[in-house]
Amino acid sequence: MNDSSTARMYDLCATEDRRFSPFCWRTRLAFAHKGVPLETIATPFTAVPEIDPGTKRTVPTIEVDNSLITDSWEIAKWLDTRYPDAPPLIGTGPQESLTYFVQEFVNTTVHLGVVTTVIADLHEHLEPADQAYFRKSREARFKKSLEEIQAGREDRITDLRRSLHPVRALVREHEFLGGDAPCYADYIVFGALQWARVTSDFPVTEPQDEVTIWRNRVAALYNGLGDSAPHYY
Numbered sequence: 118m119n120d121s122s123t124a125r126m127y128d129l130c131a132t133e134d135r136r137f138s139p140f141c142w143r144t145r146l147a148f149a150h151k152g153v154p155l156e157t158i159a160t161p162f163t164a165v166p167e168i169d170p171g172t173k174r175t176v177p178t179i180e181v182d183n184s185l186i187t188d189s190w191e192i193a194k195w196l197d198t199r200y201p202d203a204p205p206l207i208g209t210g211p212q213e214s215l216t217y218f219v220q221e222f223v224n225t226t227v228h229l230g231v232v233t234t235v236i237a238d239l240h241e242h243l244e245p246a247d248q249a250y251f252r253k254s255r256e257a258r259f260k261k262s263l264e265e266i267q268a269g270r271e272d273r274i275t276d277l278r279r280s281l282h283p284v285r286a287l288v289r290e291h292e293f294l295g296g297d298a299p300c301y302a303d304y305i306v307f308g309a310l311q312w313a314r315v316t317s318d319f320p321v322t323e324p325q326d327e328v329t330i331w332r333n334r335v336a337a338l339y340n341g342l343g344d345s346a347p348h349y350y
């Protein structure tokens with residue numbers, strides 16, 4: 118375990134150090150939002166079981182204060198409790214409930230749209246050992262080949278863009294989903310779009326879309342943290 122007081126996050130990585138996990142992006146931005154330093158540990162899929170052998174941890178998992186915290190929502194809640202004087206991420210009461218709603222909408226509708234748009238491209242970016250694991254596990258989950266899952270994305274992309282309408286409607290009126298300043302909901306939606314732009318040159322949103330303009334605004338936060346990883350557009 119890490120002795121230093123700086124938290125460390127196990128972060129999925131692909132070739133060229135592409136950091137693509139939508140959940141890990143939420144956590145990276147959440148730490149930056151609180152002004153708390155975070156180191157990342159590049160972790161291929163096949164190394165995830167080694168984080169805490171014998172358990173079924175996912176990423177993000179963070180190492181902090183000599184213990185491990187898994188799950189992006191749990192980590193954001195921990196940050197709010199540990200750093201109450203910095204701007205809240207999730208908050209409490211109605212804000213917490215609405216943020217949870219955003220999370221579940223993104224985890225289901227938006228993530229399904231993104232993964233079926235970029236899954237074969239993502240595979241192309243993995244190291245060979247990870248490619249074998251990823252193909253086997255995802256093809257078993259979808260009961261189709263990666264190429265079949267991604268096929269037809271040109272026709273399906275309109276559905277994904279339409280599903281982002283709630284975001285579009287809000288950012289037409291406000292700088293961020295949080296209003297004048299970003300909040301955890303911004304990072305949840307951003308993570309989904311970041312996953313796509315880090316792994317594929319197929320644009321999930323069009324350049325002139327208000328969603329793209331907002332996404333660029335979030336990417337530029339915290340000294341361009343979201344633009345610091347290799348990405349296509």
Ligand SMILES: N[C@@H](CCC(=O)N[C@@H](CS)C(=O)NCC(=O)O)C(=O)O
Nearest residue numbers: 138139140165175176177188189190
């Ligand atoms: N609910 C979890 C989901 C995390 C999750 O699904 N992480 C994926 C990567 S994006 C994972 O660890 N996958 C391991 C694997 O597929 O073997 C969270 O919000 O942190």
